Amino acid sequence: MKRRSLIATMSAATMMTLGGVGYAAHRRGRNPYYRGPQSDHFDGLRFHSPQQPADKELGDLLRWQLSRAGEAWPRQFPSPYPPDKPPERSKALRVTLIGHASYLFQVAGRNILVDPVYAKRASPLRYAGPKRVNPPGIAFADLPPIDVVLITHNHYDHLDGPTVARLWQEHQPVVVAPLGNDVILKSYDDTMAVIVRDWHEAVDLGGGVTAHLTPANHWSARGVNDRRMALWCSYVLTGPDGVIYHSGDTGFGDGAIFRDARARFGAPRLATLPIGAYEPRWFMESQHMNPADAVDAAVLLGAQEALGHHWGTFRLTDEGIERPAEALAVASSERGGTVPFVAMRPGQVWRA
Template identity: 50%
Template structure:
């Protein structure tokens, strides 16, 4: 294939969602400033039990190195499902609608909560290049009920989509709960976004007896070449009347410490939402993204009664085939002697209730 400037931009934009490299231009965002802690050195955040993100040289080696085996995805893979959520869900029930990739609508106790909402056509800083959708959101934007709360886990483009957040702010004006520093990205893009930033282990009351705690996760964050780890990343533990829901939007596995600590501090867990996609090649991805085998170990570590899989099948961020994560999940569950119905991989538009 002839290498053109547009091709190079597209490949680098593809790396942006998972590697924080938007393109060839120099981009710098406003970054967090605050007192040092056990995971912030005064300039950069870090995971005491993690590893630093890959270098730009590693990104280029992955994108342009010889021997790369990137599997082609079909141009369009529509989901057979589409959800029209009710205006509210009350009582001792949680209704979860899978929007796609890492985006969820969670309805409980009269609250409507979105997780990492991305309705844009591309998970990219570029409108013309980078990972594009391979299926429609499982809930059309115009079909959304009134949104009260938005949870945004970190700053990578497939999770923090300012275009979607701006549309939500204009239509619903929800509270946006996010780790430290990501609020600056949001307000810099649109001051109408009502972002509230919190640290690891902060517990935030959402109303109606629902609360969420930001917990450490094995990942990192960036949106440009010069802001790596200058904003924090997190997973969420949501307290509901139906039990606690552990929401992991992006994470490597490592030695499993993060998942066991959540079980110790927040268990028992009724449900875990765990990523299973964007994991090849392993030499590059293993420290930031779990593969299905890792996700099955994470389920065992956190001890959740039930798990739902996500982070697969919508945006091609990495090199595995579109159906590889779901196939590998089934194999890993069988090998671990865990019933397949305990860890389900929904398609966009499917609904799960507890």
């Protein structure tokens, strides 16, 4: 069953940067995705991150848009790496960037997709919104048997409903998402089985691999009235290949989420961290790390190696297309190269 767009006129860029303050849903006092007990990060209507700053308002968005002086992107930004054709299974840890924030993790013989987006636009609309400037680093037809799909949150550049529905129809994977996102996913295919968990809960993925949901400094929205009504998360994978830390979107905050992850799970063998969509800083800092933040996060995690994503595929913010990779190189050098950190491109493969 296909889902109709929740909105007809708002731009996708607006949706992913502001999302809407949720006045109508607040007046009704109803959350359309999740009903559960209050907690230290759920007030009965909306979720919130630790020490989360106040939501951006329409005036903030207008201020940004009216003063916007972003660097133009090219229409095409082809990857230097040919599309990967991964093996059906891999005993050794193998990681391929599909594009933006979409990865294939091949871990202990399991094939795990994180935030798979194959849409041409990261948008609720087919004819407007951020358009892909390079093809996926693995063609959909070349995907190996998919055992697991992990969703970090519901923004359109991370939750591509039609793609997840197609994966469900063709592979029947275990689908894992934070609280409330099952309602969104099942609206694309009501036969889909979705396991939802809260922060600090876990799911056994088979093969000795466990996915742990951990906090992230971010937010969620699919429409104009549902801001922060579905949870968001980072993931820690534990298993025979060691600890892997993956963050979809997050601000750095005070660094506590990274220190806490290390204290709980140990230093990761690999950390995959976002490095793009960070300008203007006054608007984006609370929700998206810049490359210097990402290096600091990798150091706090104690990661042996790090991979950078969330850049170079969909233009969401003001920085130029190559600036995240350039800034990452500078930040890594300034911090003495403590953690080897690669700005990944679609089709690029990292091997243990």
